[in-house]
Amino acid sequence: MKAALISIDGLGYDDLPVFSRTESLGRLISSAQIARSEAITPAQTYPCHASILSGCYPEHTGVVDNLSHPHRLWQWWRSAINVPILTDHAAAAGLATASVCFPMTAGASMDYLVPEIWAEREGDDPDPVFRSACSEKGYAYYERHKEKLDWMRTPGMDLFAASVFVDIVREKRPDIALLHLSYLDHQKHLHGPSASSVPHAVAFIDKLMADVLEVLDDEYAVFIAGDHGHRMQERPLSVSIDGIEVHPAGMSAEIYLDGMGEEEAYESLVSTPGVRKVFRKRELGQIHLPSSFDLLVLAEDGYAFSQSGSVTPSGHGYAGFEGPYPPFIAYNLPYGFKRTECSLVDEAPTVLRALGIDMPGCDGSSLI
Ligand SMILES: [Zn+2]
Structure with a gap:
């Protein structure tokens, strides 16, 4: 065979x-x-x-x-x-x-x-x-x-x-x-x-x-x-916070700390409109992710991370x-x-x- x-x-x-x-x-x-x-x-x-x-x-x-x-x-x-x-x-x-x-x-x-x-x-x-x-x-x-x-x-x-x-x-x-x-x-x-x-x-x-x-x-x-x-996505989510680097991956984004502490970054991200959930570094292993980056952010339904300010009607990265x-x-x-x-x-x-x-x-x- x-x-x-x-x-x-x-x-x-x-x-x-x-x-x-x-x-x-x-x-x-x-x-x-x-x-x-x-x-x-x-x-x-x-x-x-x-x-x-x-x-x-x-x-x-x-x-x-x-x-x-x-x-x-x-x-x-x-x-x-x-x-x-x-x-x-x-x-x-x-x-x-x-x-x-x-x-x-x-x-x-x-x-x-x-x-x-x-x-x-x-x-x-x-x-x-x-x-x-x-x-x-x-x-x-x-x-x-x-x-x-x-x-x-x-x-x-x-x-x-x-x-x-x-x-x-x-x-x-x-x-x-x-x-x-x-x-x-x-x-x-x-x-x-x-x-x-x-x-x-x-x-x-x-x-x-x-x-x-x-x-x-x-x-x-x-x-x-x-x-x-x-999934449907209508709203682009552009996150720009001094002290962190955001890598958009559709409906999620990896966050790399760049001068800001983890807890401060967590608080800033979790209060950002359009962000639904934030995983801290110590929680990444629970969802089978490596610790090569610092936080993972999930977008609310209908949102997708975008640096260009626009999104296609449908996407993934959830x-x-x-x-x-x-x-x-x-x-x-x-x-x-x-x-x-x-x-x-x-x-x-x-x-x-x-x-x-x-x-x-x-x-x-x-x-x-
Ligand atoms: Zn694919």
Whole structure:
């Protein structure tokens, strides 16, 4: 048995009725096993994918934001995750590995690797960026399909990702293959938090998945994961307090003390309009966060942290335990899920178990 893990960014459990009416994913969902998966906190794309990849919470991955601290650069690189990821275990077991446009995999040790990454500025030549981030065998597939890329934008990136993935799977039949699609998330940000608000994105994803599922055929167990759901957000929340540094992550923000004491910062933040809850440093471990920053702030419903003074109609970055929850779907898997409630950290150990591999030392546990 081989395994594929496909991340559909922004896919929520509540979206499944809409996807059930589509041709390809609808057929898959009708005969799949489905668990409701708690996102990690903050429910942001890169922290969530670090946990999906590693089976570990942010307190062990070290990833708490899409962007790095203090330079605020996209955390494209595998090296930003402090623990082993599922393809490390698969490679150690002698299996062939592939991954296409999966966040936080740049520079990872895989056979066929084309990570999510883009040139710093629109119009810059992406070749050197991909040359440094892809595996040698992956770069050949990048070159074959790079004309489909439209810098960091979707749907170009998803057309590229699906094309590269289909060719790698058809030609090389890797034992484990990862794919990430972003268009649904991007369109939800612009048009609303549910799949029903973006029917064109649902139809687009389903069309790509038709080709992906065809090439995966019966040899692969297929796992489909969402990283987080979406919520409405109408009001930007800009916090500017002397003595602290605020890193907005949608509906939450990490706070770094910069001259102010923790208790004073706590009091200032907790009395800020639009702030709902503040976690002190000693409380971060209770929600599986590391102590690499000082406080975590959650916004009230309808608010999102923003430095620009504007927000998109929908977003995330909420506390994972408060929902919405993404789904974790298994298709063509010859084992039954033992439970229907799980966490993102349970997903990597489940995928590896389907391949007969244990994942010692991770925070999650296999559903099979
Ligand atoms: Zn995401």
